[in-house]
Amino acid sequence: MKRNLLFLSLVIPCLLWAQGSSTSSSYLKLPFNASVAATGEAFVSDGSQFSSAFINPANMFTLGSPELEFSHSQWIQDVQSEVFGGRLPFSVGTFGFSVVDASVAGIEVRDIPGPPLSSFTSRSTVFQASFATPVVHDVVVGISVKYLYEKIFVNEASGFGVDIGTLAA
Secondary structure (H helix, E strand, C coil), X not given: CHHHHHHHHHHHHHHHHCCCCCCCCHHHXXXXXXXXXXXXXXXXXXXXXXXXXXXXXXXXCCCCCCEEEEEEEECHHHEEEEEEEEEEECCCCEEEEEEEEEEEEEEEECCCCCXXXXXXXXXXXXXXXXXXXXXXXXXXXXXXXXXXXXXXXXXXXEEEEEEEEEEEC
């Protein structure tokens, strides 16, 4: 009983603290192509799909040939995204790169009810470089470094991100 109480006293505050929300960089939550959207993002442990490396950089590792991917997704309300990336296997590991661009065109600018004054396009872009290598038998570690850029009307934001992942077969 004491152990259960201790466990709950540690887990519940962590769960409550992790429930924060943010309105920035929401484009990072969009699926990158149709197969990712269809599987409900269960692809996170599937190293055969290049797209899985966006979530888990360890999936970048492959012993196969070099690979390129281009994807275009058209969503509701003029939301669209383009993905371009590739991976190059070497003896020490696999290097990868990708560019993800999400945009919403034709957002109307108004200061009073009536006809719009103008329109603009919201744009969000991610530039990512990745590396994955096996560390021990059947365990792969990967890291991705990202440059994030977002522009909505006259407001701009940019920053850096890092993803670290592992994959055990």
